[in-house]
Amino acid sequence: MLDKTGVGAVPKEIVGRSPSQLAWRRFRKDRIGMVSTAIVVFFFVVAFAAPLISKLYGKNPYTRYGQTEPGLLNSRGFPIAPNGGMSGDYWFGIEPTLGRDVLTQLVYGIRTSLLLAIIVVLIVTITGTILGITAGYLGGRTDYVISRVIDTLLAMPSQLFFIAFTPIALALFVSDRETTPTWLRAMALIIVLSLFGWCRIARILRGQVLSMREREFIEAAKISGASSRRIIFRELLPNLWTPILIVATIEVPTYVTTEAALSFLGVGMTEPTPDWGRMIHKGFENMQSDVTYMAFPAAAMVIFVLAFNLFGDSVRDALDPKANR
Amino acid sequence: MLRFLVRRLIGVVAILLVVSGITFYLFFAASGADDVVRLSCGRNCTPEMREVVRQNLGLDKSLIEQFWIFISGIFTGRTIGDKACDAPCLGYSFANNENVFDKLADRFPVTLSLAIGAILLCTTIGIGMGVLAALKRGKTTDKVTTGVALLSGSAPIYVLGPLFIYVFVQQLGWLDRPTDPPSFFGDPGGWASALLLPWICLMTIHMAMYCRLTRSTMVDVLSEDYVRTLKAKGLSGRSVYLKHAFRGALSPIVTVLGVDIGVLMSGTIITESTFSLHGIGMLAVTSVVDSDLPMMMGVVMVAATFTMLANLAVDMAYAAIDPRVRLS
Secondary structure (H helix, E strand, O other): OHHHOOOOOOOOOOOOOOHHHHHHHHHHHOHHHHHHHHHHHHHHHHHHOHHHHHHHHOOOOOOOHHHHOOOOEOOOOOEOOHHHHOOOOOOOOEOOOOOOEHHHHHHHHHHHHHHHHHHHHHHHHHHHHHHHHHHHHHOHHHHHHHHHHHHHHHHOOHHHHHHHHHHHHHHHHOOOHHHOOHHHHHHHHHHHHHHHHHHHHHHHHHHHHHHHHOOHHHHHHHHOOOOHHHHHHHHHHHHHHHHHHHHHHHHHHHHHHHHHHHHHHOOOOOOOOOOHHHHHHHHHHOOOOOOHHHHHHHHHHHHHHHHHHHHHHHHHHHHOOOOOO | OHHHHHHHHHHHHHHHHHHHHHHHHHHHHOOOHHHHHHHHHOOOOOHHHHHHHHHHOOOOOOHHHHHHHHHHHHHHOEEEOOEEEOOOOOOEOOOOOOEHHHHHHHHHHHHHHHHHHHHHHHHHHHHHHHHHHHHOOOOHHHHHHHHHHHHHOOOOHHHHHHHHHHHHHHHOOOOOOOOOOOOOOOOHHHHHHHHHHHHHHHHHHHHHHHHHHHHHHHHHHHOOHHHHHHHHOOOOHHHHHHHHHHHHOHHHHHHHHHHHHHHHHOOOHHHHHHOOOOOHHHHHHHHHHOOOHHHHHHHHHHHHHHHHHHHHHHHHHHHHHOOOOOOO
């Protein structure tokens, strides 16, 4: 199927195309890829423009409208209007008990998840790349040590370690847990997630470098007297961009769901930072009386993960057409 | 084979020691002796009681000594204060003074039941779907199964669990709300019905991986020369696909299976909290929330042990599946 798209076609005039141009052509022809890209871009734009949306819409995710304005919540704390209090003023309804606006919570919640996920992916990709290339290229004792560390980390039950070590990472910064500022909590999460995350990328890159190290062009570079630094940056790295990019794309939704999972369990981001995981948790608790509050973050999460997974598949197909599905 | 096993087991023990050492250091040393005393002793703690706790926990000793006492306690038992703690001793909970090992043993059946059912369901259905898709490559069956797998793998358990409870328990009333299961040997029916919903949930999420993996490896294997030879020899389709081709596609599936078994046995934290099942995973969350250090330590040790053993089992399984693999 892929052979027909661009690679095999012979144009009348032979035009030189760079590999990235070829990849872009393949990507553009992938209809599912384009749709999922549009959805992913939409989520990013919403996250980026959250303050603007909040301003135009005239609400913020922190004010407890339901407690100050009468007629929004009933005596048990649930929205009076049907469908979780959806109305012209509160498009996606209002939160049970606290009475905050759902739409802005959702919009700001994307920010929390995406920002954390992207920072973690950046850290993990950079450290993973450096360590993976180092292990693969230097070999010997360095490779042995790094590989054993990777094996050990991969063998650990990561979910458990995330929840067990987040309080410890927090304790490194502050002694009193009652007054932890939001950014410190985010830092602790980032540290814990990155600590266990780099090894997957490192292992993939190590394997790639190991097979590439014996190829002729590396040998030629060595014989012509290139330094290790030059070989790594000018010879190896350009050949590794594809796997790096593919893995990094796949990791983003993983960390979005992991961050939300930690918040769902109550060890992630805390009030009042808007967060999908905590919204889903609260929605779950109040599900019987008000299912709407659960529906929005849950649907948003599934759409985002699905779109990002499809986007990742398309990126891989475009960059590496030989990889089978 | 035996040499391989012994060497790997030594490796497992070594890694477990490293993991427990790091965890011990992070939990007990990084929090500082005063914090540990405060956590252990609770709110209404007089200075005299503090001193007793400090002595009982051995906090006046050096870190290495403390770690050694902890490790040797696992094998020989020890006495903490005036309480004896029998052979596999992991200490006493700070939160309610329960024996950590007994508590873990008490919670384990729930986790084990959850894991067994989930693994059986997701491997049979996931692999079955994958094989079907590979055999009908490019046809509607293939597209439908691949689509289902993609969709089902995209819903995190904390979304799918509540959704299933809402639809099947609260709205339709087809199933009961999941509870801690009774013993399988006493009441197999009750055991299965108590866990049906979490099993279906875990299956939905995990089967995606098996389906995609089985399909892609199976497609590869089916294009191999030996499959063509078998067909040319006149073997029946069933024998070619299920006996020969499937065996060739099994290795990567077993790898994933090993990881999943490790994860499931060490407690599916989110699943257990979503369905309020009191297994190891739930214990992990409550101990973290309560800052119950000995309990956390115990859970981490159990989880790490199961994960390592599952990895070892995978390596052993390779040799059984693929005759080219020699364990050495």
